[in-house]
Amino acid sequence: MVEDSTRCLRRIGFSLAPVVLALAGCTAGSGEGLDAGGRPISGPPAGNSDFQEIQDTIFTPICTVCHAGANAPVGLRLDAANSYAMLVNVASVEAPGTLRVNPGNPGASYLVHKIEGTAATGARMPANGPPYLSQAQVDLIRGWIAAGALAAQQPGSVLLVTSSIPGPAETAPSGTNKLMLVFNAAVDPARANVNSLELRDATDQIVPIASAVVPPGRANVVEIALGAPLAAGSFQLAARGSGPAPLADMAGRVLDGDADGAAGGDWLIPFDVAGGTR
Amino acid sequence: MSSRRMFTRCGVVALLLALAGAAQAEPYLAAQMGLKCVQCHVNPTGGGLRSVFGNAYAQTQLAARRIGGDENLWTGQVMKFLSVGGNARANWNYSEVPNQSGANDFAVEEARAYFDFGVIPNRLSVYVDQRFAPGNSTNLEANVRFWLTENTMYVKAGRMYLPFGYRFEDDNAFVRQLSGINMQAPDEGVEFGIEGGAWSAQLAFSNGTAGAPEVDEGKQGVLRAEFVQSAWRAGASAALNHTEGGDRQAVGVFGAYRAGPVVLLGEVDLIDDDTIGDGGRKLLASLAEANWKIAPGHNLKLTHEWFEPDRDVDEDEQTRTSLVYEWAPIQFVQLRAGVRAYDGIPQNDQQNRTQGFLQLHGFF
Numbered sequence: 142m143v144e145d146s147t148r149c150l151r152r153i154g155f156s157l158a159p160v161v162l163a164l165a166g167c168t169a170g171s172g173e174g175l176d177a178g179g180r181p182i183s184g185p186p187a188g189n190s191d192f193q194e195i196q197d198t199i200f201t202p203i204c205t206v207c208h209a210g211a212n213a214p215v216g217l218r219l220d221a222a223n224s225y226a227m228l229v230n231v232a233s234v235e236a237p238g239t240l241r242v243n244p245g246n247p248g249a250s251y252l253v254h255k256i257e258g259t260a261a262t263g264a265r266m267p268a269n270g271p272p273y274l275s276q277a278q279v280d281l282i283r284g285w286i287a288a289g290a291l292a293a294q295q296p297g298s299v300l301l302v303t304s305s306i307p308g309p310a311e312t313a314p315s316g317t318n319k320l321m322l323v324f325n326a327a328v329d330p331a332r333a334n335v336n337s338l339e340l341r342d343a344t345d346q347i348v349p350i351a352s353a354v355v356p357p358g359r360a361n362v363v364e365i366a367l368g369a370p371l372a373a374g375s376f377q378l379a380a381r382g383s384g385p386a387p388l389a390d391m392a393g394r395v396l397d398g399d400a401d402g403a404a405g406g407d408w409l410i411p412f413d414v415a416g417g418t419r
Numbered sequence: 420m421s422s423r424r425m426f427t428r429c430g431v432v433a434l435l436l437a438l439a440g441a442a443q444a445e446p447y448l449a450a451q452m453g454l455k456c457v458q459c460h461v462n463p464t465g466g467g468l469r470s471v472f473g474n475a476y477a478q479t480q481l482a483a484r485r486i487g488g489d490e491n492l493w494t495g496q497v498m499k500f501l502s503v504g505g506n507a508r509a510n511w512n513y514s515e516v517p518n519q520s521g522a523n524d525f526a527v528e529e530a531r532a533y534f535d536f537g538v539i540p541n542r543l544s545v546y547v548d549q550r551f552a553p554g555n556s557t558n559l560e561a562n563v564r565f566w567l568t569e570n571t572m573y574v575k576a577g578r579m580y581l582p583f584g585y586r587f588e589d590d591n592a593f594v595r596q597l598s599g600i601n602m603q604a605p606d607e608g609v610e611f612g613i614e615g616g617a618w619s620a621q622l623a624f625s626n627g628t629a630g631a632p633e634v635d636e637g638k639q640g641v642l643r644a645e646f647v648q649s650a651w652r653a654g655a656s657a658a659l660n661h662t663e664g665g666d667r668q669a670v671g672v673f674g675a676y677r678a679g680p681v682v683l684l685g686e687v688d689l690i691d692d693d694t695i696g697d698g699g700r701k702l703l704a705s706l707a708e709a710n711w712k713i714a715p716g717h718n719l720k721l722t723h724e725w726f727e728p729d730r731d732v733d734e735d736e737q738t739r740t741s742l743v744y745e746w747a748p749i750q751f752v753q754l755r756a757g758v759r760a761y762d763g764i765p766q767n768d769q770q771n772r773t774q775g776f777l778q779l780h781g782f783f
Contacts, residue, residue, distance in 0.1 A: 157651055157653060157674045157675070157676040157683070157685070158676045158678070158683055160674070160685055161674075161676065161683040161684065161685035161707045161708075161709075162683070162707070163707075164685050164687065164705045164706070164707035164723070164725070165707040165723040167705060167723070167725035167736070167738065168725075168736070168738060168762075169736050169737055169738045169762040169763050169764070169770075170733065170734035170735045170736040170737070170763070170764055171734045171764070171765075172734055172735070172763075172764025172765050172766050172767075173733075173734045174733075174734065175732070175734060175735055175764055175766065176766065177764075177766045177767045178767070179728055179729075179732070179735040179763075179764055179767065179770075180729075180732065180735075181732055202767050202769055202770075203769050206596055206726075206728075207596050207599075209692075209695050210599075210667055210690075210692040210694045210695045210700075211627065211660045211662045211664070211665065211666075211667035211692060211693075211694045212598070212599025212600070212604075212627070212629050212639075212660060212667060212692075213599070213629060214599070214603070214604050214629050214630065215604075215628075215629060215630045215631045216628050216629065216630075216631030216632075216634070217631075218694075220695060220696065222696065222697075234630065234631045234632065235557075258553075260554055261554055261555050262554040262555055262557050263553065263554050263557065263603070264553050264554070264603065265553065268590075268591070268603065269591040269596070270514070271512045271513075271514040271522055271523075271524060271774065272514040272516050272519070272522050272769075272772065273522075275519065311664060312663050312664065313663070314634060314635045314636075314663045315635075315636070415635070415636065415663050
């Protein structure tokens with residue numbers, strides 16, 4: 142009995158060897174049909190703004206091996222859907238007194254410290270370097286920050302919402318009292334106001350919006366402050382491309398809310414707010 | 420096994436562990452000797468400060484050569500209730516990326532010190548892992564460890580590295596990057612552990628923020644269990660990180676097999692992360708490693724890793740193959756030399772880079 146189980150255990154042990162050897166046989170992909178970030182090529186190429194270039198040539202191909210998903214180091218996610226919102230005007234975790242990206246001020250941006258290797262804390266990025274970023278890549282990031290750290294500008298003749306916090310169908314943390322919209326072009330600050338947006342709860346009641354502004358140095362963004370933290374439940378935010386007070390960009394192009402390629406229509410973002418406890 | 424032989428065996432492991440680095444344990448060394456991490460580290464999940472036992476035998480048993488006599492044995496205990504340890508790695512790194520000119524630099528890879536205040540000997544400790552380079556002094560581990568029953572059951576609370584898979588020395592291994600659980604990214608929480616017979620098991624709950632302050636109600640739970648025999652070992656880990664933005668699940672299996680002077684190690688981790696891209700992604704990473712102990716103090720390590728960034732996308736896989744030589748000429752010193760070749764999709768230069776390094780590693 143004891144002998145039997147010992148023999149059995151030994152056999153299990155022995156069978157580990159071929160498994161390990163099999164793992165050694167896995168090979169790399171050919172990259173067919175993929176872009177440099179390893180994602181399937183689809184649709185027209187994204188715009189050619191500085192931030193888009195940084196995303197496509199640095200963040201996605203180099204940084205997202207680590208900085209993606211729920212377990213991203215120090216909570217910093219650098220994938221295309223999150224990088225802008227997690228960097229610009231967000232305090233660093235390692236050096237809480239410094240912003241990750243301080244628009245207009247590359248020298249006071251923790252992101253720059255980390256890629257140049259002068260950060261107060263931790264390793265130079267990318268942490269699996271060398272190689273680290275080339276001078277040209279560092280300069281691209283420095284230049285983007287110096288010019289105000291604008292969000293990506295997508296090509297096209299219409300104004301579009303490119304991302305939001307919370308995103309469509311996402312769940313925002315409990316106590317959420319701020320929302321954010323990011324556009325493909327600079328928004329006309331005079332036309333971004335409480336009348337150009339509408340927030341409704343699950344019972345279709347209007348939830349008051351305290352203010353909606355284009356923050357200084359971030360022309361592509363509209364920040365929305367609510368009068369009070371949202372209660373748990375479902376909500377829908379509408380960015381107006383129709384009605385008396387539609388959003389428009391600096392060239393006077395009205396928001397293409399229904400994304401049909403022509404101005405007009407409301408951009409709808411349904412989202413949930415989490416409860417205080419689970 | 421006689422207690423004397425047991426003693427010697429553990430000493431050998433202790434030294435090997437020590438040689439591999441105080442901060443970064445090397446699972447193959449434990450596998451080589453058929454012992455558990457807790458045998459020679461004060462931290463039951465391995466890595467960091469070594470125990471008195473580990474330290475003493477580290478010096479008397481195994482470097483290629485030993486300088487000095489028994490009267491000057493370093494035990495790590497500088498005072499009755501305080502043990503200290505540390506390590507420093509100085510590197511010369513070289514890298515080559517397609518379409519770029521090569522680069523090389525000298526760098527302090529890391530310098531760390533460990534303190535263990537054993538306020539109630541063998542039962543209650545306060546443990547600190549402090550990194551002094553790169554960057555300013557940073558705390559990476561600070562926790563209280565209480566053995567509910569001596570040597571078999573403990574609870575640990577505070578800042579710590581979570582238990583998942585094998586704690587390889589190389590934090591840049593695909594499996595370590597993917598799990599997000601490595602020795603650069605501690606988390607805050609509580610861990611329960613059992614060390615019983617051939618079993619070693621841990622259950623931990625943490626913020627799940629990889630070192631960032633908690634932002635939501637969601638927490639991370641991690642479970643790891645390993646069955647250890649003298650010639651082989653196998654285990655599994657699972658983690659669920661629940662966040663407001665979605666869940667991230669990880670499961671993994673790992674194991675090792677020893678045949679004479681060669682130790683084979685393997686780990687496979689599968690991650691299902693709702694929080695990446697639209698609708699989430701499934702990722703997979705594996706590692707296969709062979710360690711050959713050529714002679715006392717000499718180890719040759721060949722590692723092949725594989726990474727699948729999205730199981731729904733074809734032809735996006737990456738590999739990383741490393742050959743590392745480790746030589747311990749005298750106690751407390753290790754010289755390492757290695758090359759790592761990455762292979763990925765041709766349109767991404769970074770995924771096709773080659774790295775080389777020479778490392779002088781000192782520790783105590």
